[in-house]
Amino acid sequence: MISQDMGLFLIFLSAMIVNNILLIRFIALCSFFGISNSMQTSVGMGFAVVFVMIMATTISWLVYHYLLVPFDLLYLRTASFILTIATFVQLEEMFIRKMFPPLYRAMGIYLPLIVVNCAVLAAAFLVIDYNLGLVKSLIYTLGVGFGYFFAIVMFAGIRERTNMAPISKSFQGYPIAFITASLMSLAFLGFKGLFGL
Amino acid sequence: MILMILIPVLVLGLLGVAFAALLAVSNKTFAVQVNPKLEAVLAALPGSNCGACGFAGCLGYAEAVVAVKAGVNGCLVGGSSAAARIAEIMGTAAEFREQEVAFVACRAGRSISRTKFEYEGVADCQAAAVLFGGDKSCAWGCLGLRSCERACTFDAIHVNEEGVAVVDRAKCTGCTKCVKSCPRDLIYMVPKSQAVLVACMNHDRGKRAKEVCDIACTACKICEKNCPDDAIHVIDNLAVIDFAKCTQCNICVEKCPQTTIINNARAAGRVGGTAEPVAAGAGRE
Numbered sequence: 001m002i003s004q005d006m007g008l009f010l011i012f013l014s015a016m017i018v019n020n021i022l023l024i025r026f027i028a029l030c031s032f033f034g035i036s037n038s039m040q041t042s043v044g045m046g047f048a049v050v051f052v053m054i055m056a057t058t059i060s061w062l063v064y065h066y067l068l069v070p071f072d073l074l075y076l077r078t079a080s081f082i083l084t085i086a087t088f089v090q091l092e093e094m095f096i097r098k099m100f101p102p103l104y105r106a107m108g109i110y111l112p113l114i115v116v117n118c119a120v121l122a123a124a125f126l127v128i129d130y131n132l133g134l135v136k137s138l139i140y141t142l143g144v145g146f147g148y149f150f151a152i153v154m155f156a157g158i159r160e161r162t163n164m165a166p167i168s169k170s171f172q173g174y175p176i177a178f179i180t181a182s183l184m185s186l187a188f189l190g191f192k193g194l195f196g197l
Numbered sequence: 198m199i200l201m202i203l204i205p206v207l208v209l210g211l212l213g214v215a216f217a218a219l220l221a222v223s224n225k226t227f228a229v230q231v232n233p234k235l236e237a238v239l240a241a242l243p244g245s246n247c248g249a250c251g252f253a254g255c256l257g258y259a260e261a262v263v264a265v266k267a268g269v270n271g272c273l274v275g276g277s278s279a280a281a282r283i284a285e286i287m288g289t290a291a292e293f294r295e296q297e298v299a300f301v302a303c304r305a306g307r308s309i310s311r312t313k314f315e316y317e318g319v320a321d322c323q324a325a326a327v328l329f330g331g332d333k334s335c336a337w338g339c340l341g342l343r344s345c346e347r348a349c350t351f352d353a354i355h356v357n358e359e360g361v362a363v364v365d366r367a368k369c370t371g372c373t374k375c376v377k378s379c380p381r382d383l384i385y386m387v388p389k390s391q392a393v394l395v396a397c398m399n400h401d402r403g404k405r406a407k408e409v410c411d412i413a414c415t416a417c418k419i420c421e422k423n424c425p426d427d428a429i430h431v432i433d434n435l436a437v438i439d440f441a442k443c444t445q446c447n448i449c450v451e452k453c454p455q456t457t458i459i460n461n462a463r464a465a466g467r468v469g470g471t472a473e474p475v476a477a478g479a480g481r482e
Contacts, residue, residue: 067212073205080212087216091223098227105256164319 008139010195011132015143018195021119022151023181023188028119032152033177035110042156046149048110050142053123055092056085057141060124061134081124089114119148155184234286235263241282242272245350249273249372262287273297274351274370297386298369299354299376302398303339304459305410306359310338326380335409337398339383348378366461392462393445395429395436402434414457420449429458 006014019025022032035045060081068074093111097104114120123144127137162176171179238259246254250271252261261267262283269287270280276296284290316325316332322344325331331340341360353368354375362375366389376384383398395414399406403415416434428442429449436449436458449458 063212067208071204071208073208076205076209080209083209083213083216087220090220094223094227097229105253164321164324166320 008136011136011140012143013195015140016147016150017188018191020147020151020188021122021144022148022155023185024192025122026185027122028117028148029181031113031117031119032155032181033174035113036152036156036159036177039153039156039160041110042152043149045110045113046152048114049117049119049148050145052089052092052111052114052117053120053141053145053148054138055088056120057124057127057137058134059088060084061127061137064128077125077128081121085120085124119144151184155181158184232263235259237286238262238283241275241279241286243274243279243370245274245370245372247274247350247370247372247374249374274372276370296389297371298366298389299364299371299373299384300387300394300461301339301345301354301362301364302383302385302394302396303337303381304361304363304396305333305335305338305412306357306361307341308359309411310335311409322378323380331381333409335399335401335406335413337381337383337400338410340381344378344380345375345384348374350374388440391438391440391443391445392460393438393443393447393450394459394461395438395457396459397435397457400434406434412455412457415455417454419452419454420458423448423452 015021021027022029031045031049036042063080063084064077068076068080089111093104096111123141126144127140130140132140158180159177162180167176239255242255242259244255248254250258250267250273252258252267252271255272258267258271262269262271265287269283269289270277272279272283273296311334312332313329313334314332316328318324318328320342322331322340322342325340325342330336331338333340339361341356341362343356343362345354345362346356351368351370351372353365353370354362355365356362362384364375364384371386371389373386376386378384381398387394397410397412397414399410399413401409401413403417406413406415414431414435416431416436418431420429420436421431425446425448426442426444428439428444429436430439431437436453438449445460447460450460
């Protein structure tokens, strides 16, 4: 478990590998299966998730600690976080479109998808649950984001291979993808307890 | 009691109002001026993002057109109708070019072609071509492992039961994706009106060509001698039609002893299959 007195690197490692958001926590599986058809789209989605997650956690951490805690409104956490994340994804989309057109073209179609991505909300919640400070929250979120990136890109690589393999008809498509994902998840379970995490 | 309701309502309400204001302001600040022509051009394009125009998707091409960096007739899929609409938007004259369709220059199915070995690897033409050049004895034969079929986004090319890829000319949009997918370079673009075609890519000399396939071009030059328009020539042991000169008189189709030259429009059933002309030709052993 994450605690406040852990080092930054351990926090990062825990978020990325040991408690991988996709393969251990099983959060955001919709995009994990939906976008992982090709390497190119998964890399795009992975970077977009890392980017949005960092922004969303920063803002929602500030909202939580400087708005909800003083007014003693902790039960409004879910509603206010959803509001915050939806707003800031919109804002980021506009900003990127104006400032970095090539990045927008590469990432643009994934940004609206991320609004409804539960991993972003999960990361924002987890840092609150672990009671982390802002810097540690950001490191943790970075780890979650790269964990997502890492898992989806590996999965896309395997899926590109299984698409070519002779698989019996009843297993083609999603069934074999689910089996692949479950085996990957089992492999990641091997990291459980690493460094006492 | 009233405060217990009022405070959360106010906090969340103000948060919402603040975010809404922020979005409204940034919508103005970060507004991107989009050329209205760009959207019109984009709407005139098929939107399949096939990349046959040489740009990254339909948006890339539309941007190039609006910036007058690309001609109005660059979209192969949209053809003349898209070119006319884009020309109208851009206020320039449309120069049409005839639509092209893909053609697979092999119709030697499993029952006529010969094989060197049994291939049991990955069902993909690239993979098969890497392994000793594929299982077909003819180094230019269609491997029939559906790489082109998978590359096609328009469901226009299919490997038939004989194991040879055949283009559905009605569905083919000329995007050239299958051309790039073929490791044998068997697929090339022909004008849509051109029906007389040489369905072979074999560059072997006559004897060797006959050994590997019953319907290969043996470079006998009968077509070249009989052509009234000087439109067909044997180049590097393979008959090649000059589409600019060919009048599609069908003389070469009738004279070809190997039935290699075909008329796509007249005998569509012959393409890629083992219809009677092949059976009438030199039989196997």
